[in-house]
Amino acid sequence: MELKNKIWRIIDIINWSKDYLEKNNIDSPRLTIELMLTHVLEIERIKLYTDYDKPLSDKELSTIKSMINQRVKRFPLQYILGQVEFLGRKFIVNQNVLIPRPETEEIVVKVINDNEKNKDYKILDIGTGSGCIAISLAKEFTSSTITALDNSTSALKVAKQNSIDLEVDNVKFVYADILTTEPKLKYDIIVSNPPYVSTSEMNEIEPELSFEPNSALTDSSDGLEFYRRFVTIFKNILSIDGVFYLELNSYLSEEIKNMFSMDYRVEIINDLFEKPRILKGMLS
Numbered sequence: 001m002e003l004k005n006k007i008w009r010i011i012d013i014i015n016w017s018k019d020y021l022e023k024n025n026i027d028s029p030r031l032t033i034e035l036m037l038t039h040v041l042e043i044e045r046i047k048l049y050t051d052y053d054k055p056l057s058d059k060e061l062s063t064i065k066s067m068i069n070q071r072v073k074r075f076p077l078q079y080i081l082g083q084v085e086f087l088g089r090k091f092i093v094n095q096n097v098l099i100p101r102p103e104t105e106e107i108v109v110k111v112i113n114d115n116e117k118n119k120d121y122k123i124l125d126i127g128t129g130s131g132c133i134a135i136s137l138a139k140e141f142t143s144s145t146i147t148a149l150d151n152s153t154s155a156l157k158v159a160k161q162n163s164i165d166l167e168v169d170n171v172k173f174v175y176a177d178i179l180t181t182e183p184k185l186k187y188d189i190i191v192s193n194p195p196y197v198s199t200s201e202m203n204e205i206e207p208e209l210s211f212e213p214n215s216a217l218t219d220s221s222d223g224l225e226f227y228r229r230f231v232t233i234f235k236n237i238l239s240i241d242g243v244f245y246l247e248l249n250s251y252l253s254e255e256i257k258n259m260f261s262m263d264y265r266v267e268i269i270n271d272l273f274e275k276p277r278i279l280k281g282m283l284s
Contacts, residue, residue, distance in 0.1 A: 011052035074207035096154035098216040126192035131159030151177040193247040198223035
């Protein structure tokens with residue numbers, strides 16, 4: 001990327017970058033440069049167009065140039081910005097955690113809509129990553145206690161920082177590998193977005209996904225390892241009237257449902273795109 005010596009106004013860099021990103025096959029090129037600019041200039045998006053004639057400093061231009069070069073190499077925009085919005089709140093993200101997706105927002109909304117906010121639930125979040133699920137639930141279920149597990153100390157560090165930034169004090173972050181450790185308590189609500197991309201699918205993933213933590217994407221097997229583990233342990237850690245919500249690989253949804261059907265009452269819930277996305281279940 002070459003930016004010749006000239007005065008670059010906000011509108012100039014928007015128009016140039018949009019074309020440059022588009023030529024390099026980057027999705028949503030205009031939105032991408034808008035988000036970069038709002039981040040660097042620390043302004044609202046509307047100000048990009050009300051103050052379109054404002055020139056960028058050399059430092060601002062250099063930073064934008066670096067960000068665009070990263071994005072062209074398919075480095076995820078969320079990592080470039082160091083944050084992502086999840087249900088209206090900003091969460092820190094880096095390469096130690098999976099980037100939260102809109103599909104995961106749907107599972108949190110489902111939990112919120114299904115359960116009474118003023119009750120004192122014991123909630124378990126398995127594979128918390130950035131903490132987006134646990135913290136979002138903690139904000140809604142303020143009388144509840146949330147335990148958030150992860151087998152990555154680096155991910156837990158990010159999650160803890162997010163809980164501080166978002167002023168949450170009813171989440172306990174715990175280092176644990178759910179494949180080898182079984183929680184000792186019983187929980188009223190269990191939520192998880194486990195690694196569910198199979199080895200064969202990993203060969204076909206988008207370039208951006210290669211920058212995300214491998215262990216948060218795939219079980220390095222058939223995509224079902226964590227669900228098998230859940231089938232085994234949920235009967236021991238779910239309270240009598242408890243309910244679990246699991247994000248699904250839509251391609252494996254029926255197979256996963258069948259795995260649980262012998263010991264649990266389960267249903268599949270579609271996402272906004274009518275793809276099977278959530279497995280909701282209770283003890284039989």
